[in-house]
Amino acid sequence: MTRLALHSRLLPGTEEAYEREHARVWPELITVMRAAGISDWSIWRSGRDLFHLVECDDYEAAVAQLRGDPTDQRWQQHMSQFVEAFAEDGRPLPHVWTMTQQTD
Numbered sequence: 001m002t003r004l005a006l007h008s009r010l011l012p013g014t015e016e017a018y019e020r021e022h023a024r025v026w027p028e029l030i031t032v033m034r035a036a037g038i039s040d041w042s043i044w045r046s047g048r049d050l051f052h053l054v055e056c057d058d059y060e061a062a063v064a065q066l067r068g069d070p071t072d073q074r075w076q077q078h079m080s081q082f083v084e085a086f087a088e089d090g091r092p093l094p095h096v097w098t099m100t101q102q103t104d
Contacts (some may be wrong), residue, residue: 004092006052014082032071036062
């Protein structure tokens with residue numbers, strides 16, 4: 001299992017609407033994400049900046065599978081009214097440090 005982080009940015013003034021949309025994500029979207037090998041996805045917000053933590057088997061394979069899925073395409077189109085862009089073209093952020101991986 002791989003854990004990775006992503007960064008995206010909201011359009012100005014869409015913060016509350018974005019959070020309302022994520023109060024209950026479409027159940028069919030969660031189904032296709034799990035089928036693509038994503039076991040969990042969490043999002044934190046600081047102002048307009050969003051930080052995503054994704055746990056999956058193979059991120060590149062999951063993204064490729066979702067790209068062709070009609071449910072994910074509808075979700076991405078719907079969410080485009082809130083999200084300005086993913087930083088680094090949606091590539092995972094570089095990992096810097098994890099406390100549990102450090103030995104004394």
